Amino acid sequence: MPVYEIYKVGEDLHWQRGLDFLAAYGLSVTVIPHWNNSDGGTELDTSHCYVGEARFTKLQTLLPAGQCVLGIDEHTAVIINFADGCCQVMGSGTATVLRDGTAHVYEKDSRFSLDVLGEWYLPLNGDGIPTDLWQAALAAAAEREREAAATAVPSAQVYALVAARDTARAAKDWQTADSLRDEILNLGWQVLDTPDGSELLPLDG
Numbered sequence: 696m697p698v699y700e701i702y703k704v705g706e707d708l709h710w711q712r713g714l715d716f717l718a719a720y721g722l723s724v725t726v727i728p729h730w731n732n733s734d735g736g737t738e739l740d741t742s743h744c745y746v747g748e749a750r751f752t753k754l755q756t757l758l759p760a761g762q763c764v765l766g767i768d769e770h771t772a773v774i775i776n777f778a779d780g781c782c783q784v785m786g787s788g789t790a791t792v793l794r795d796g797t798a799h800v801y802e803k804d805s806r807f808s809l810d811v812l813g814e815w816y817l818p819l820n821g822d823g824i825p826t827d828l829w830q831a832a833l834a835a836a837a838e839r840e841r842e843a844a845a846t847a848v849p850s851a852q853v854y855a856l857v858a859a860r861d862t863a864r865a866a867k868d869w870q871t872a873d874s875l876r877d878e879i880l881n882l883g884w885q886v887l888d889t890p891d892g893s894e895l896l897p898l899d900g
Contacts, residue, residue, distance in 0.1 A: 724813070727767070730766035771784065857875075857886060879895075
């Protein structure tokens with residue numbers, strides 16, 4: 696929403712193309728911050744990001760059919776979790792969803808279904824992302840996994856199982872040794888038998 700042009704310059708009501716962050720998930724949402732602004736006091740309605748309710752109502756008619764509006768109060772955020780399919784209102788205010796002629800207000804600390812914003816989907820890996828950026832993201836994720844694996848430390852339980860397995864192997868009790876190896880695997884570690892003794896590797900490594 697061109698707030699400066701409308702509110703300060705006085706241009707006619709209109710919209711400008713935004714960043715459309717949620718398009719990759721199939722959503723078409725217009726996000727309006729400062730939904731509850733009251734800087735204008737009793738003389739000037741500065742709600743709905745300073746344009747006021749009356750002008751915003753007219754602006755809404757200029758949006759494409761089916762467009763969803765997400766109004767977010769000041770000192771407030773809406774966390775969108777695509778993995779869980781839900782949204783959470785954080786901060787001191789509320790979130791307002793306008794869609795299909797209806798308005799829903801969600802209080803602070805509340806959660807609501809992502810379906811409220813429209814039909815959505817999770818994009819395929821890399822879908823809509825430039826190849827070089829996607830490859831860089833994959834490389835960064837792989838590096839984080841390597842660093843995590845390098846700094847992983849087995850628990851005391853894992854060390855105890857390894858010691859018990861070494862004892863079983865020394866006694867040629869292969870059945871017990873194999874059973875202990877499976878227990879260690881279930882705890883996220885792989886045992887390698889080397890000339891210098893047992894070596895532990897995290898499964899992700």
